[in-house]
Amino acid sequence: MSKAVLIDTTKCIGCRACQVACKSWNDLKGKKATFSETWSNPRFLSSYDYNRIIFREISHPDGRLDWYFIARRCLHCHDPACASACPVGALVKMPEGPVVYDDVKCIGCRYCMMACPFQIPKFEWESAVPLIRKCTFCADRLAEGLTPSCVATCPTGTLLFGERPALLKEAHRRIGAAPQRYYPQVYGEKTAGGTSSLYLTAVSFEELGLNHRGFRTDLGDVPQGLYGREWMSKVPYVGVAVGALAVGLHYFHQRRAEVQAEERKED
Amino acid sequence: MAQKVEKWYPGEGKLTPGWTIIYILLMLGFVAACARLYLGLGATTNLSDGYPWGLWVSFDILAGVALAGGGFTMAAAIYIFNLKKFEPLLRPAKLSAFLGYLMFIIGLFFDLGQPWRIWHPMVMWNPHSVLFEVSWCVMLYTAVLAIDLFIIGLERYGKESWVRFFRDIYLVLVVAGIMLSTLHQSSLGALYLLLPEKMSNLWATQALGPLFFTSAVIGGMSVVILESLISARAYKRQPEMDILPDFAKGLGIALLVYFAMKVTDLYARGVSVWVWDKAHFFFFLELLGTVALPALLLVYQKVRQSTTGLFWAAGLSAFGVVLNRFNVSLTSYGGYRSFSYFPSIIEIILTAALVALGIVIFDLGRKLLPIYKSELSGQSR
Numbered sequence: 001m002s003k004a005v006l007i008d009t010t011k012c013i014g015c016r017a018c019q020v021a022c023k024s025w026n027d028l029k030g031k032k033a034t035f036s037e038t039w040s041n042p043r044f045l046s047s048y049d050y051n052r053i054i055f056r057e058i059s060h061p062d063g064r065l066d067w068y069f070i071a072r073r074c075l076h077c078h079d080p081a082c083a084s085a086c087p088v089g090a091l092v093k094m095p096e097g098p099v100v101y102d103d104v105k106c107i108g109c110r111y112c113m114m115a116c117p118f119q120i121p122k123f124e125w126e127s128a129v130p131l132i133r134k135c136t137f138c139a140d141r142l143a144e145g146l147t148p149s150c151v152a153t154c155p156t157g158t159l160l161f162g163e164r165p166a167l168l169k170e171a172h173r174r175i176g177a178a179p180q181r182y183y184p185q186v187y188g189e190k191t192a193g194g195t196s197s198l199y200l201t202a203v204s205f206e207e208l209g210l211n212h213r214g215f216r217t218d219l220g221d222v223p224q225g226l227y228g229r230e231w232m233s234k235v236p237y238v239g240v241a242v243g244a245l246a247v248g249l250h251y252f253h254q255r256r257a258e259v260q261a262e263e264r265k266e267d
Numbered sequence: 268m269a270q271k272v273e274k275w276y277p278g279e280g281k282l283t284p285g286w287t288i289i290y291i292l293l294m295l296g297f298v299a300a301c302a303r304l305y306l307g308l309g310a311t312t313n314l315s316d317g318y319p320w321g322l323w324v325s326f327d328i329l330a331g332v333a334l335a336g337g338g339f340t341m342a343a344a345i346y347i348f349n350l351k352k353f354e355p356l357l358r359p360a361k362l363s364a365f366l367g368y369l370m371f372i373i374g375l376f377f378d379l380g381q382p383w384r385i386w387h388p389m390v391m392w393n394p395h396s397v398l399f400e401v402s403w404c405v406m407l408y409t410a411v412l413a414i415d416l417f418i419i420g421l422e423r424y425g426k427e428s429w430v431r432f433f434r435d436i437y438l439v440l441v442v443a444g445i446m447l448s449t450l451h452q453s454s455l456g457a458l459y460l461l462l463p464e465k466m467s468n469l470w471a472t473q474a475l476g477p478l479f480f481t482s483a484v485i486g487g488m489s490v491v492i493l494e495s496l497i498s499a500r501a502y503k504r505q506p507e508m509d510i511l512p513d514f515a516k517g518l519g520i521a522l523l524v525y526f527a528m529k530v531t532d533l534y535a536r537g538v539s540v541w542v543w544d545k546a547h548f549f550f551f552l553e554l555l556g557t558v559a560l561p562a563l564l565l566v567y568q569k570v571r572q573s574t575t576g577l578f579w580a581a582g583l584s585a586f587g588v589v590l591n592r593f594n595v596s597l598t599s600y601g602g603y604r605s606f607s608y609f610p611s612i613i614e615i616i617l618t619a620a621l622v623a624l625g626i627v628i629f630d631l632g633r634k635l636l637p638i639y640k641s642e643l644s645g646q647s648r
């Protein structure tokens with residue numbers, strides 16, 4: 001069955017234990033950190049940062065200040081744009097939930113980076129023969145019956161791992177039980193055709209100022225890959241039609257030229 | 268018959284400034300290519316996670332293939348629409364189309380993170396992927412063009428029985444070429460169907476496929492005209508001024524159709540064009556300067572009858588096709604990101620060297636193969 005992670009950002013305290021856990025499980029290299037104007041560190045996802053916490057300080061009209069901590073990672077879409085884009089099928093959605101990547105197939109064309117509506121796949125720019133890197137949903141751990149490394153580490157219960165329908169039910173239960181605490185939508189329930197990372201937030205992503213930084217809210221319920229697939233479903237017909245038309249016109253024009261030549265002869 | 272090859276490299280004997288530049292570019296390009304392969308994409312290009320696709324995709328791949336559209340356009344005009352009088356333009360168009368696709372493949376090779384896996388789409392299939400279809404069509408069409416040139420070669424070496432065999436099955440090649448070209452020229456635009464949210468709505472449209480196809484026809488036709496004029500100058504030949512004016516009329520019509528398509532599309536999507544920023548500047552430059560203007564120029568018979576007029580009209584519309592590809596892939600995308608991108612010196616050198624390589628091979632091809640009318644012995648294909 002399809003697993004998912006519910007990320008209740010209202011419970012997150014920004015300790016970044018999940019960032020560390022992700023690095024150590026996936027054996028990702030570290031980098032010397034510097035202060036940044038946004039408090040978030042690292043500033044961007046990269047081929048060696050699959051997961052990061054975004055720090056947002058929001059001032060409300062009544063003068064209150066609030067801190068929000070939003071985990072950023074691959075959403076493991078149900079119908080991933082990255083998988084529809086990849087020419088060699090290196091990215092695949094597993095029935096268990098994770099969208100996984102095959103190091104051996106990838107040709108490094110970076111179309112998946114262009115296509116992913118959440119800008120998740122990153123490239124190993126430092127390497128001479130680079131590959132794509134992104135959150136794996138710890139597919140290797142799931143296969144062993146473990147939970148993802150970040151979930152196992154989170155001290156506050158922000159991250160909840162389970163069956164997707166059960167998690168959605170739980171998310172809506174939480175919204176119903178404390179409407180003042182939550183924005184009444186689960187990001188990922190329908191976004192881009194539905195995802196396996198589900199977000200509960202206190203305010204909307206627009207208000208958080210993140211809707212143009214990875215958490216698009218204008219995608220609708222359509223998986224982006226559909227546009228490409230619709231095109232591809234027409235391709236065989238267009239091909240046959242063009243071919244038939246070309247052959248037909250060729251003989252038509254040839255015949256007409258012959259007839260004209262004959263008429264001229266008769267004159 | 269083809270003239271005898273007395274020089275073994277282009278420019279030998281008299282090293283003109285033009286050839287000097289070309290050879291310097293080739294040498295620099297060789298160094299840049301080695302650096303790219305040895306050091307990797309990150310070290311040698313300005314590409315980043317914010318801008319995964321840059322100059323090489325915009326120019327070598329998108330623009331290169333569009334400008335190489337002359338091969339299938341001419342083949343369609345002559346064999347499908349029976350416009351036999353344009354036949355003298357066919358062979359140069361085939362040669363330059365082949366070079367365009369060669370550029371594509373070499374450019375792609377250097378652009379891939381894993382260049383040695385360039386063959387993977389042949390055995391690892393993802394029929395949902397537009398890029399998968401593009402790679403197959405390009406591969407097959409390049410093969411078609413190569414066979415085409417091979418037949419011309421056979422002709423030169425007088426292998427008559429072989430030539431006759433190929434002539435019998437020639438229609439198959441022509442139709443396959445047209446089919447494959449229609450598909451991949453439009454699919455190169457369809458690549459961008461997947462990312463409308465990342466693009467400026469000046470260019471993000473569901474009609475990208477048909478628009479790319481039409482502009483590829485324009486690109487191909489303009490290059491055929493330019494090629495005839497420039498090579499006439501370079502090789503001290505007469506340009507085909509008996510047929511070029513008529514051919515240019517066709518280009519004018521294609522430009523008008525394209526203009527109408529673009530305007531209809533913008534109108535149907537209700538795009539507000541009356542804003543003044545960088546994206547809109549390039550947008551108007553493209554639509555008015557390189558589609559409307561050459562179309563207008565070509566209305567005048569005087570322009571069509573003069574080499575200078577033709578040169579400008581075809582030059583503008585060819586430039587317009589290139590500009591369109593840059594707009595779709597970079598300008599449009601740039602408007603959405605807070606990152607910026609400008610190609611690195613290595614990216615620029617490698618691209619320039621590819622163009623230089625194209626010129627050298629064209630020159631060789633011209634010397635080795637019977638490409639021009641005056642060299643054709645009797646009936647031609």
Ligand code: SF4
Nearest residue numbers: 074075076077082116
């Ligand atoms: S978020 Fe992006 S990378 Fe992750 S599955 Fe969806 S499309 Fe693919």
Ligand code: SF4
Nearest residue numbers: 086106107109110112
């Ligand atoms: S970079 Fe690799 S994984 Fe991404 S689309 Fe290209 S081949 Fe597929």
